[in-house]
Amino acid sequence: MKTDKVHIFDTTLRDGEQVPGCKLDESEKLIIAERLDLLGVDVIEAGFPISSPGDFKAVNEIAKLVKNASVCGLTRAVKKDIEEAAEALKPALRPRIHTGIGTSDSHILHKFKSNRKTIIERAKQAVAYARNFVDDVEFYAEDAGRTDNVFLAQVCEEVIKSGATVLNIPDTTGYCLPEQYGEKIKYLVDNVKNIDKAIISCHCHNDLGLATANSIAGVVNGARQIECTINGIGERAGNTSLEEVVMIMRQHPGLNLDTSIDSKLLYDTSQMVSDKMGMPVQPNKAIVGSNAFAHSSGIHQDGVIKNRETYEIIDPNDVGVNISSIILTARSGRAALAYRAKVIGYELSKVQLDNAYQTFLSHADKKKEIVNEDIHLIMKEVNINPSPVS
Ligand code: KIV
Ligand code: ZN
Numbered sequence: 001m002k003t004d005k006v007h008i009f010d011t012t013l014r015d016g017e018q019v020p021g022c023k024l025d026e027s028e029k030l031i032i033a034e035r036l037d038l039l040g041v042d043v044i045e046a047g048f049p050i051s052s053p054g055d056f057k058a059v060n061e062i063a064k065l066v067k068n069a070s071v072c073g074l075t076r077a078v079k080k081d082i083e084e085a086a087e088a089l090k091p092a093l094r095p096r097i098h099t100g101i102g103t104s105d106s107h108i109l110h111k112f113k114s115n116r117k118t119i120i121e122r123a124k125q126a127v128a129y130a131r132n133f134v135d136d137v138e139f140y141a142e143d144a145g146r147t148d149n150v151f152l153a154q155v156c157e158e159v160i161k162s163g164a165t166v167l168n169i170p171d172t173t174g175y176c177l178p179e180q181y182g183e184k185i186k187y188l189v190d191n192v193k194n195i196d197k198a199i200i201s202c203h204c205h206n207d208l209g210l211a212t213a214n215s216i217a218g219v220v221n222g223a224r225q226i227e228c229t230i231n232g233i234g235e236r237a238g239n240t241s242l243e244e245v246v247m248i249m250r251q252h253p254g255l256n257l258d259t260s261i262d263s264k265l266l267y268d269t270s271q272m273v274s275d276k277m278g279m280p281v282q283p284n285k286a287i288v289g290s291n292a293f294a295h296s297s298g299i300h301q302d303g304v305i306k307n308r309e310t311y312e313i314i315d316p317n318d319v320g321v322n323i324s325s326i327i328l329t330a331r332s333g334r335a336a337l338a339y340r341a342k343v344i345g346y347e348l349s350k351v352q353l354d355n356a357y358q359t360f361l362s363h364a365d366k367k368k369e370i371v372n373e374d375i376h377l378i379m380k381e382v383n384i385n386p387s388p389v390s
Contacts, residue, residue: 003256006249007225008242009043009201010036012273013062014074015239016229017047022277026058032273033062037069039269040260041242042225043096048074049088050081056088063092070094070136077101077126086133097130100140100168103147103155116151123155124162131163138166138201145171145204149184153191160194166225167198171214174207174237182217189222201225204240206232211240216248219257230273231281231288243270243287243319251313267320287319294325298333301326305339328371330364337375344372345386346379355382 013029013036016022024032029046036044046062047055063071071092075081077099089095101112101123108114123139130137139159144152156167169188171181181204189195202218202225204211215226232241246261270288274281283291293316295301303310304326316323326336334357338348341356348356359378364370370378379385 001256003253003258004224006219006223006245006257006259007042007199007201008040008246008259008261009045009072009225009227010041010069010229010242011045011203011227011239012036012229012233012242013058014045014047015227015235016233016273016277018235019233019238019279022233022279024276026054026061028276029058030061030065032276033066035265035269035272036230037066038262039265040262041069042260043070043072045072045074045098045227047088050075050078050084056084059085059088060091063089063095066092070096072096072098072138075099075126075130077122079129082126082130082133086130089134094136095134096136096138096166097134098138098140098168099126099130100138100142101126102142103152104143104145105148106146107143120155120158124158127159127162127164136165137163138168139164140168140170140203142170143172144169144184145173145176145181149187149191152184153188156188156192156198157194160192160198164198166201168201168203168227169218169223170203170227171205171211172203174205174211176204176210176214178210178213178217181214182221185218185221185223199224201227202240203227205235206237206239209237211238212244212248215240215245219249220255231270231279231285233273233277233279241286242266247287247314247319250318263318264320287314292316293321293323294327296327296329297331298336301336301339302333305335327369328360328364328375329369330361332360332364332370340372341375341379344375345389346375346384347387348384352382352384356384 046059049056049059059073073085073089075085085097200223202215202223204214226245228240228242232238243266246259249257283289295304300311337360338353359382
C-alpha cells in the first residue's frame with residue numbers, strides 16, 4: 001500500500017510564541033525559521049502580521065529568508081488583517097494566508113453576537129479576499145472541535161467554493177476525545193462535496209493531554225496536514241508536539257503515513273527552541289526529554305545492554321540523540337556498572353565486579369546518581385586499575 005505524505009505545518013513562531021514568557025526577538029525568530037526549513041517542515045506559520053509592527057517585520061524577514069517551506073501569516077476574517085498579511089508575505093517564494101473565524105455556537109453567540117448565516121458569509125468573503133493576493137489560502141474554523149458537524153461541513157463546502165486550499169479544523173479548547181476528533185474529520189471527508197479540492201488540517205490543543213492522539217486520529221481519518229510546535233509549546237497546555245506526531249508515523253509504518261521531516265535534527269531543534277524561548281523541556285517529554293532514552297532500573301539496564309530493542313522502540317540516533325544512557329543509581333545492577341566501567345577503561349573480572357558493586361551501592365545510597373568521576377574513586381577504593389589499552 002502506498003505511503004501518503006502528511007504535511008507538517010509548524011506554528012512554533014505563532015501559536016507557540018504567543019505563550020507568556022516565550023517571546024522571541026526578530027533575530028531569534030529568523031534563526032528558528034531557518035532551522036525549521038532545514039528540518040523539512042512544509043509550512044512555517046511565521047506570525048500574525050496585524051498584531052504588532054514587530055510581528056509584521058518578523059513575518060516579512062522570514063518570508064525573505066525561507067527557501068523551501070511555505071511561509072504563512074495568520075489573520076482574522078477582516079480585510080485589514082488580510083491586507084497586512086499579504087504585504088508582509090510579499091517576498092515569500094510560497095506565501096500562504098491563514099484566515100478564519102469561530103464556528104461553534106459559543107463563539108458565534110458570545111464572541112461575535114451573530115448567527116450562522118452571517119458567519120458563513122464572513123468566512124466566504126475573507127477567503128475570496130485573500131485569494132486576490134495569494135493562491136494558497138488556508139481557512140480555520142475556530143473551535144471546530146465544539147462545532148456541530150453538519151454546520152462545519154457547510155462552512156467547509158462554502159469556503160472551498162470561495163478558493164480555500166486548506167481547511168483547518170482546530171480543536172481550539174483541547175476538548176475532543178480522539179474518537180470524536182477522528183469522526184469529525186471522517187464526517188467532513190464523507191459529506192463535503194468538493195473536499196477533494198482541499199487538504200484537511202488538524203490543529204489540536206493539549207488541555208486534556210490529547211493533542212497528539214487527536215492529530216493522529218485526524219490523519220488516520222483522512223486529514224493530510226498536522227499543525228504543531230517544537231516541544232508542544234503553545235497557548236495554555238500547548239499544541240500538538242511536532243516530534244511526537246512525526247515519530248509516531250515513522251514508528252508505525254502500518255499507518256502508511258509519513259512526513260518530510262529529517263528526524264535526526266529533532267533533538268537539536270528541540271534544544272535550540274527551548275534555549276531561545278527560555279522554556280525548559282520536561283525531562284520525561286516523549287522523544288526529546290533528557291530521560292527519553294535514559295534507563296535507570298537494573299532490569300531495564302540489563303535488557304538494554306543485551307539488546308537495545310528490549311526497552312527502546314526508537315533508536316536514539318534516529319532523533320539525533322547519540323547514546324541511550326544508562327543512569328547509575330542505587331537501582332542499577334552489576335551489568336550496568338560493568339558496562340559503564342568498561343566505557344571509561346575498566347574491564348572487570350567477575351570477582352572484581354562483585355567487589356566493586358558492593359562499594360558502588362554504598363556510594364549510590366548516598367547520591368542521586370553515580371557519575372564517571374565517582375566510578376574512578378570506587379575503583380581506586382577497591383584497588384582496581386584501568387585496563388591496559390590494547
Ligand atoms: O487554536 C486555534 O483555533 C488557533 C486558530 C487561530 C488557528 O490557533
Ligand atoms: Zn491554536
